[in-house]
Amino acid sequence: MSHMLDEEQALWASGYKKLSGIDEAGRGPLAGPVVAACIYIPQGLYFDGVNDSKKLSHKLREELFEKLTNHPDVVYGVGIVDHKTIDEVNILQATFLAMREAYTQLATQTDMVLIDGVHLNLPVPSKKLIKGDARSYTIAAASIIAKVTRDQIMFEYDKQWPEYGFGQHKGYGTEKHRKKIFELGPCSIHRESFEPIKSLIVAKK
Numbered sequence: 500m501s502h503m504l505d506e507e508q509a510l511w512a513s514g515y516k517k518l519s520g521i522d523e524a525g526r527g528p529l530a531g532p533v534v535a536a537c538i539y540i541p542q543g544l545y546f547d548g549v550n551d552s553k554k555l556s557h558k559l560r561e562e563l564f565e566k567l568t569n570h571p572d573v574v575y576g577v578g579i580v581d582h583k584t585i586d587e588v589n590i591l592q593a594t595f596l597a598m599r600e601a602y603t604q605l606a607t608q609t610d611m612v613l614i615d616g617v618h619l620n621l622p623v624p625s626k627k628l629i630k631g632d633a634r635s636y637t638i639a640a641a642s643i644i645a646k647v648t649r650d651q652i653m654f655e656y657d658k659q660w661p662e663y664g665f666g667q668h669k670g671y672g673t674e675k676h677r678k679k680i681f682e683l684g685p686c687s688i689h690r691e692s693f694e695p696i697k698s699l700i701v702a703k704k
Contacts, residue, residue: 503550503636506628510611511542518542519609520637521598521619524552524645526590528670529680529696530663530689531582531653533590535597536644537605537612538567538575540637546570549639551632552646564647567640575644576604579652586692595619601641613638660686 507518523535540546546566548559555563567573578600585593598619602612611624615631615638631638650669657666662683668676670688677695685696 503634503639506613506626506631506635507542507637510613510626515611516542517607517609518611518613518637519602519605520613520615520631520635520639520641521601522552522615522632522638522642522645523594523597524642524649525670526594527672528690529672529676529693530665530670530686531656532579532649533585533593533597534580534645534649534652535578535594535601536575536641536648537578537598537601538573538637538641538644539605539607539609540567540640541572544570544572545636546640549636549643551639552642553632555643560643560647563640563643567644574605574607575641576601576606577644577648578602578604579648582688582690585690589692590690601645615642656688660688 510518519537519539521535521537523533525531525533546563548563552560578597580593580597602621612621613626613628613631613635616629618627619625628634632642653665653669663679664675689696691697691700
């Protein structure tokens with residue numbers, strides 16, 4: 500846990516009082532939205548086990564999500580950008596949109612925002628951290644909110660299109676998922692700008 504607080508402790512020591520962190524989930528999948536979360540956790544409040552969401556078990560992610568989202572002193576916002584917008588503006592711009600929306604939804608003003616992997620123009624100072632979800636406690640907490648929120652969306656999509664297995668792979672391009680796309684063709688939540696869906700659609704025209 501100690502190394503996860505290095506970035507925060509340095510910023511607190513330099514005079515920043517309220518830090519928030521932003522991370523996203525879902526840049527790589529072939530289907531569904533990209534989801535970002537922005538979170539503020541007061542200095543001195545710690546949740547044991549917070550880490551990069553990719554390093555946590557599904558069970559621990561869910562438990563931490565419940566603790567984070569239900570704690571009265573934690574404030575968070577979520578931004579969701581759907582597959583149609585991803586196809587229209589590209590996945591990087593869609594990620595920026597989701598991150599800005601998550602920041603906008605944060606119902607408190609912070610004086611510094613830590614952002615995983617990208618620069619983002621915001622009305623307050625911000626700091627880009629490469630691999631921030633493994634370096635910053637705040638970004639790691641945001642990664643948990645984003646990941647679990649997106650998983651919940653994909654579980655709902657799994658009920659509508661169970662034949663694709665969205666509940667298992669969450670839209671990522673696993674061998675099983677790709678096989679289903681070739682067998683059945685894409686469904687309405689697949690990203691038409693992503694391969695192999697893009698080529699399949701062109702081939703049908």
